[in-house]
Structure formats: C-alpha cells, structure tokens
Amino acid sequence: MNTTSAGKGRGRGTGRATLEAVAxxxxxxxxxxxxxxxxxxxxxxxxxxxxxxxxxxLGYVPNRAARALASAQSRVIVVLVPSLSNAVFTAVLxxxxxxxxxxxxxxxxxxxxxxxxxxxxxxxxxxxSNPDGVLLSGHADSPHVQRVLGNSRIPIVSMxxxxxxxxxxxxxxxxxxxxxxxxxxxxxxxxxxxxFIGAQRDERTLxxxxxxxxxxxxxxxxxxxLEIMVGEPSTIxxxxxxxxxxxxxxxxxxxxxxxxxDLAQGAIYHCQRHGVRVPDDVAVAGFNDLPSSAWMLPSxxxxxxxxxxxxxxxxxxxxxxxxxxxxxQRRIDLGFTLxxxxxx
Amino acid sequence: MNTTSAGKGRGRGTGRATLEAVAxxxxxxxxxxxxxxxxxxxxxxxxxxxxxxxxxxLGYVPNRAARALASAQSRVIVVLVPSLSNAVFTAVLxxxxxxxxxxxxxxxxxxxxxxxxxxxxxxxxxxxSNPDGVLLSGHADSPHVQRVLGNSRIPIVSMxxxxxxxxxxxxxxxxxxxxxxxxxxxxxxxxxxxxFIGAQRDERTLxxxxxxxxxxxxxxxxxxxLEIMVGEPSTIxxxxxxxxxxxxxxxxxxxxxxxxxDLAQGAIYHCQRHGVRVPDDVAVAGFNDLPSSAWMLPSxxxxxxxxxxxxxxxxxxxxxxxxxxxxxQRRIDLGFTLxxxxxx
DNA sequence: CTGAAAGCGCTTACAG
DNA sequence: CTGAAAGCGCTTACAG
Numbered sequence: 001m002n003t004t005s006a007g008k009g010r011g012r013g014t015g016r017a018t019l020e021a022v023a024x025x026x027x028x029x030x031x032x033x034x035x036x037x038x039x040x041x042x043x044x045x046x047x048x049x050x051x052x053x054x055x056x057x058l059g060y061v062p063n064r065a066a067r068a069l070a071s072a073q074s075r076v077i078v079v080l081v082p083s084l085s086n087a088v089f090t091a092v093l094x095x096x097x098x099x100x101x102x103x104x105x106x107x108x109x110x111x112x113x114x115x116x117x118x119x120x121x122x123x124x125x126x127x128x129s130n131p132d133g134v135l136l137s138g139h140a141d142s143p144h145v146q147r148v149l150g151n152s153r154i155p156i157v158s159m160x161x162x163x164x165x166x167x168x169x170x171x172x173x174x175x176x177x178x179x180x181x182x183x184x185x186x187x188x189x190x191x192x193x194x195x196f197i198g199a200q201r202d203e204r205t206l207x208x209x210x211x212x213x214x215x216x217x218x219x220x221x222x223x224x225x226l227e228i229m230v231g232e233p234s235t236i237x238x239x240x241x242x243x244x245x246x247x248x249x250x251x252x253x254x255x256x257x258x259x260x261x262d263l264a265q266g267a268i269y270h271c272q273r274h275g276v277r278v279p280d281d282v283a284v285a286g287f288n289d290l291p292s293s294a295w296m297l298p299s300x301x302x303x304x305x306x307x308x309x310x311x312x313x314x315x316x317x318x319x320x321x322x323x324x325x326x327x328x329q330r331r332i333d334l335g336f337t338l339x340x341x342x343x344x
Numbered sequence: 345m346n347t348t349s350a351g352k353g354r355g356r357g358t359g360r361a362t363l364e365a366v367a368x369x370x371x372x373x374x375x376x377x378x379x380x381x382x383x384x385x386x387x388x389x390x391x392x393x394x395x396x397x398x399x400x401x402l403g404y405v406p407n408r409a410a411r412a413l414a415s416a417q418s419r420v421i422v423v424l425v426p427s428l429s430n431a432v433f434t435a436v437l438x439x440x441x442x443x444x445x446x447x448x449x450x451x452x453x454x455x456x457x458x459x460x461x462x463x464x465x466x467x468x469x470x471x472x473s474n475p476d477g478v479l480l481s482g483h484a485d486s487p488h489v490q491r492v493l494g495n496s497r498i499p500i501v502s503m504x505x506x507x508x509x510x511x512x513x514x515x516x517x518x519x520x521x522x523x524x525x526x527x528x529x530x531x532x533x534x535x536x537x538x539x540f541i542g543a544q545r546d547e548r549t550l551x552x553x554x555x556x557x558x559x560x561x562x563x564x565x566x567x568x569x570l571e572i573m574v575g576e577p578s579t580i581x582x583x584x585x586x587x588x589x590x591x592x593x594x595x596x597x598x599x600x601x602x603x604x605x606d607l608a609q610g611a612i613y614h615c616q617r618h619g620v621r622v623p624d625d626v627a628v629a630g631f632n633d634l635p636s637s638a639w640m641l642p643s644x645x646x647x648x649x650x651x652x653x654x655x656x657x658x659x660x661x662x663x664x665x666x667x668x669x670x671x672x673q674r675r676i677d678l679g680f681t682l683x684x685x686x687x688x
Numbered sequence: 689c690t691g692a693a694a695g696c697g698c699t700t701a702c703a704g
Numbered sequence: 705c706t707g708a709a710a711g712c713g714c715t716t717a718c719a720g
Contacts, residue, residue: 014696062698094428272641
C-alpha cells in the first residue's frame with residue numbers, strides 16, 4: 001500500500017525505481033537486495049520475501065547497463081549473418097533465438113551482406129557492447145575476424161561449415177561432402193553432363209562447387225564448361241536466367257545442380273515455360289530443401305540442411321563455453337540428407 | 345610508438361583500454377577526450393587529432409554500458425515480431441536493419457510467436473535495457489503492451505496495420521481494405537462462391553477476413569459456410585489441407601481467397617495433384633506476393649504488400665521521434681497493390 | 689576551447 | 705546470512 005517511492009529525486013537518471021529504493025523499502029542494504037534478486041539462495045526466506053514485495057510495489061526493473069558495467073559481463077551475444085532475406089539464415093536465427101530464450105542473454109544481430117569488410121566493421125561496433133560471445137556464419141579464422149577479435153579471448157562459434165582444426169568451435173556440416181553427395185547421386189542416376197549453377201560466390205557455394213568438381217573429376221567427367229558461377233544474389237529470377245544459359249551454352253547438358261533451391265526452382269520454372277521437360281530433357285537438383293521444394297511440380301530433388309538446428313546447437317555450444325562448461329565436442333557435425341524427388 | 349598503455353591495472357573491469365587511458369596518452373582530461381569523440385566540433389583540431397591518435401594507438405573501444413549508464417540513453421530499439429520464420433516479418437526486420445544501420449542504435453529483436461502474453465513478457469525483459477523506442481507488429485494500445493509501457497514515455501511505432509487514432513505512431517496499410525480489394529477483384533471476375541481460408545487467427549488475418557466478409561455482404565453473397573479459419577500456423581501443407589476441405593465442404597465453391605501466399609500455394613499444389621484445374625475449376629488468390637508466387641504455374645493472383653518498406657519507414661519514423669524531430673505524419677499509409685495473375 | 693567533480697545504478701571482494 | 709565502501713567507465717551541468 002506504500003505509494004510514495006524512495007529514490008534520489010532529481011538527478012539525470014532514467015527516473016525509474018532503483019535497487020537502492022527497493023532496499024530502502026525492504027529495510028535491507030543495497031547489496032542484500034542485489035543478492036536477493038541474483039542469488040536468492042544466499043539470502044534468508046524472510047529477507048527475500050521482503051525484497052520481492054518491494055520490487056513488486058515499486059515496479060522495479062533492473063538496469064542492465066549498470067549491471068554490465070559493474071560486473072564486466074554484458075550478457076550479450078553477437079550474431080553475424082550474411083543475409084536477412086535468405087530463408088536459410090532466418091532459420092538459423094530462429095534456432096539461435098530459441099536456444100538463447102531461457103537464458104539472460106541478449107542477441108545483437110548484424111547483417112554482413114556477404115561482405116567480409118562489413119563483418120569487420122560490424123564486429124568493431126558490437127565490440128562496444130563487450131559481448132560475452134560471438135556467433136559467425138563463416139570461419140572464425142578469417143583475417144577480417146582475427147583482426148578484430150584476434151586477441152580478445154571472446155569465444156567464437158562458426159556456423160554452417162565445419163572448422164578445419166579441432167580447437168575452433170563450429171557447428172554445421174561439410175559443404176564439400178554435400179556437394180559431392182548430390183553429384184554422386186546424379187551420376188548414379190545416369191546423368192553425365194551435370195552443370196553446376198552457382199550464385200553469390202560465397203564460401204558455402206564455392207565449397208559445394210568444390211564437392212561437385214571433385215566428384216565429376218573422380219568420374220572422369222570433369223569439364224570447365226559445365227560450371228556457371230555468378231556473383232549476384234540467388235533469386236528465382238536468376239535461376240531462370242542461368243538455366244537458360246546452361247541450356248544454350250553447355251553442350252549436351254543433361255542435368256543441372258543448383259547451389260540452392262531458389263535457383264533450382266527458377267530453373268524448373270524456366271523449363272516449364274519453355275517446354276523443356278524436367279527431368280526427361282534435363283534434370284534439376286537444388287540445395288537446402290525449402291518448404292516449397294517438396295510441393296512444387298515436379299517436386300525438387302535437393303539436399304536437406306539442418307539450418308535451424310545449426311543455429312540452436314551453435315548458440316547452446318556458445319552458452320556452454322561462456323559458462324565455463326567444457327563441451328562434449330567443439331566441432332559438431334549435424335550432417336545433411338539427400339532428398340531424391342521427381343526433378344532428378 | 346607508445347606500446348605500454350595506461351589504465352588502472354588490476355581491478356575487475358574488462359581489461360580493455362579506457363577513455364581515461366586515451367586522455368592520459370593524449371595529454372587531456374577525460375571529458376575533453378569524451379567530447380573529442382562524441383562532439384568533435386567542440387574541440388580544437390589539434391586536440392582532436394591527439395585524441396584520435398591515442399584512440400588508434402590503444403585500440404580504444406568505447407564501453408556502451410558505461411555510456412548508457414552515464415547518459416541515461418541506451419541507444420537501443422526494441423523490435424517485436426510474431427515470427428522469425430515467416431518471410432513477411434523477416435522482410436520487415438531487413439528494412440528495420442537497413443534504416444537503423446547508419447545510426448548509433450542497436451536492435452533488440454524479440455519473437456512473440458503470435459502470443460500477446462509473450463509480448464508482455466519480452467517487453468518486460470527488454471525494459472531492463474532502457475530502450476529509447478519500441479517497434480511493434482501490432483497495436484500499441486493493446487492491454488498487454490499498455491500494462492508494461494503505459495506510463496513510460498517510450499515512443500512506440502506500430503507496424504503493419506494502421507492505427508485508429510491520429511496520435512499513435514503507425515506505418516502500414518489497411519488490412520481490411522486489402523482484403524476487400526481482393527474480394528472485389530474476384531467478384532469482378534465473376535466468381536460468386538468465394539471461400540476465405542485463414543490460419544493463425546492473428547490480428548492481420550482477422551482483418552483481412554473482415555474485408556472479405558464486408559465485400560461479400562455488400563454483394564449480397566455473404567455466407568458463413570464460406571469461411572474456413574484455423575489457429576495453426578500457415579504452411580504450404582496446411583494450405584493443401586484446407587483447400588481439400590474447401591472443395592469438400594463448401595457447396596459450389598468457385599474461388600478461394602487465402603490469407604497468405606503460403607496457404608495459396610499449398611492450395612494450388614493440392615489442386616494440381618488432384619486434377620482440379622486452377623482457375624477453371626476453382627480460382628485461387630493469395631496475399632503478400634512472395635517471390636515464388638509470380639513464377640509458379642499458374643502464377644498466383646495476390647496482393648503485394650510493402651513489408652520491407654514498412655520496416656524501413658517505421659524505424660525511420662521512430663528515429664525521428666526519438667530525436668525530437670516532429671514527423672510529417674504520425675500515421676503512414678504505404679498501401680498495397682493487387683497483382684492479377686493466372687490463378688484467379 | 690578545456691577541466692574538476694559528481695554521479696549514473698549496479699556488483700564485487702572483504703568482513704563479520 | 706548481512707553490510708560498508710569502492711569501483712565499473714563513461715557523461716553531465718557548471719565554471720572558466
């Protein structure tokens with residue numbers, strides 16, 4: 001029933017109730033009030049109850065900046081993704097969100113737009129928040145990242161692809177193996193002139209192309225002319241356009257392996273609108289298994305990738321390391337699954 | 345060439361260079377160093393140069409928590425979206441990101457999962473960060489929001505739908521009008537038994553249904569049996585399932601208006617796999633205009649909604665208000681565009 | 689154009 | 705189980 005709250009009065013603060021006011025109302029010291037909230041078991045039941053009562057009466061909300069400053073712990077995790085429109089990375093973010101939700105950690109999400117320089121710039125800015133950990137969609141050992149975080153002791157988890165060394169923290173799957181597996185599948189179905197269509201030229205696309213190239217070479221079918229790689233972002237429209245190029249420029253092309261489903265869907269739509277039968281005239285395969293890929297006609301043969309789980313597990317791993325818990329593995333391979341369907 | 349840096353030494357801080365160290369190295373007071381960085385024009389050229397030099401030598405990074413505490417300004421904006429897997433809201437986020445990028449503001453992004461209670465919970469947590477503003481995907485005057493932010497003076501911008509009153513800050517378009525416009529379009533094409541398929545039962549879906557219901561009633565064609573509304577999240581699979589229901593349960597159904605493109609795409613795929621011709625046997629319309637909607641066969645008739653721009657403009661509006669600039673409008677109607685295509 | 693001092697709202701060892 | 709004091713690293717009026 002106490003309506004007049006304590007507090008410093010004027011000053012330049014936020015005007016909100018402080019821990020000091022809570023302590024005053026509960027009749028304890030500030031530090032006891034602090035403990036009652038952050039380490040309740042170190043405080044007597046009676047005290048805790050009085051503090052909680054005061055908190056409720058005053059509508060006290062702790063000030064995170066003050067806590068961060070005093071404890072030198074920000075409880076902030078920085079997340080860098082190359083795109084916020086690509087469904088793959090929004091799924092990763094979704095997983096991260098879910099993993100972090102119950103914790104006291106907050107996310108600072110940066111969009112690098114597939115540019116390493118942007119990554120470095122964002123990291124520099126986010127460093128102001130003194131993050132307890134970083135989640136990267138790429139390799140922690142890149143020069144751009146090392147330049148900023150190199151000697152900072154801030155734990156970094158690399159997402160999507162796996163780290164080369166066993167020390168670096170990483171969660172993902174082998175892009176090379178996945179690219180190779182799809183190529184082997186297509187070879188097994190009898191296709192011989194399998195073109196590779198890639199866009200964006202990001203690390204992951206390049207590795208999938210590596211897997212394709214190796215598998216083709218191993219089959220004695222390697223041919224530079226089979227590779228179509230552009231730097232533009234992947235879209236359905238671009239897929240349609242590159243499919244047209246493949247049909248025109250790649251001699252004897254009987255299958256097309258696209259570096260992602262957006263491109264592959266565009267490729268199929270191009271064929272449908274131009275009377276090219278899929279897979280009879282040309283087979284089409286994608287990568288990622290977007291929800292629509294299983295539903296379209298023909299349904300799209302693709303590689304299912306565990307992006308939500310990558311986000312979830314990467315965040316969980318990071319929280320473990322931050323808390324000082326030694327993780328069971330520092331390198332978590334979540335694998336991938338081939339989805340043979342109608343298009344190839 | 346000065347390699348030994350100043351600083352307090354032991355202590356419990358972050359171990360990083362402080363403004364005090366920068367000031368020491370530059371031979372100025374802490375506050376002059378502070379000014380040189382935050383209000384450079386209030387400082388002489390020579391001083392500024394010496395401070396910048398010291399910053400570079402020490403690799404100084406300002407501590408955001410300290411700044412927030414001292415200034416009572418967090419430079420934090422809270423963003424609440426109902427989903428992180430729905431492409432509509434990831435586009436909104438993308439727009440917000442781009443609008444805020446050049447500013448000193450950081451985003452705290454919460455996923456409410458379409459639950460008002462979750463919204464209240466998240467707001468309470470984010471209040472600890474003392475945000476300078478809030479971006480909401482819904483109405484600022486909801487009881488859940490009011491309970492937390494009601495007497496806080498923190499500016500709120502509502503996204504997606506428009507506010508009722510002229511004072512409340514909002515950026516979006518009229519969901520009711522958009523629902524009505526699509527319905528009128530279908531009526532104009534001669535369809536009479538137009539079913540409405542809705543999922544999630546979120547505010548936006550309900551308003552689109554309102555628009556549909558009014559337009560049908562105005563045409564003298566209202567019929568409760570035409571409405572199929574479920575609470576589950578929208579997916580392509582659900583669209584297929586609900587299309588089956590519409591074909592079975594709605595007498596004489598000649599068109600289906602789905603509350604979003606995911607549902608509509610699923611509806612079309614269902615028809616294709618069951619020999620139902622679209623639009624000859626039944627027309628299908630969607631909402632939002634996802635990238636794939638223009639490409640699929642038949643291409644999807646839908647309503648193009650400016651979600652990226654909503655995010656961008658909402659964030660810009662909020663930044664204006666925070667900065668004390670009176671905005672040209674407090675209620676920004678970005679409209680919508682009908683996209684007549686092959687499916688209806 | 690520059691500075692001394694106080695203060696933002698918490699937490700941290702250290703005692704008792 | 706509880707407390708007095710110092711300190712985290714900045715910025716803010718107020719002077720000069």
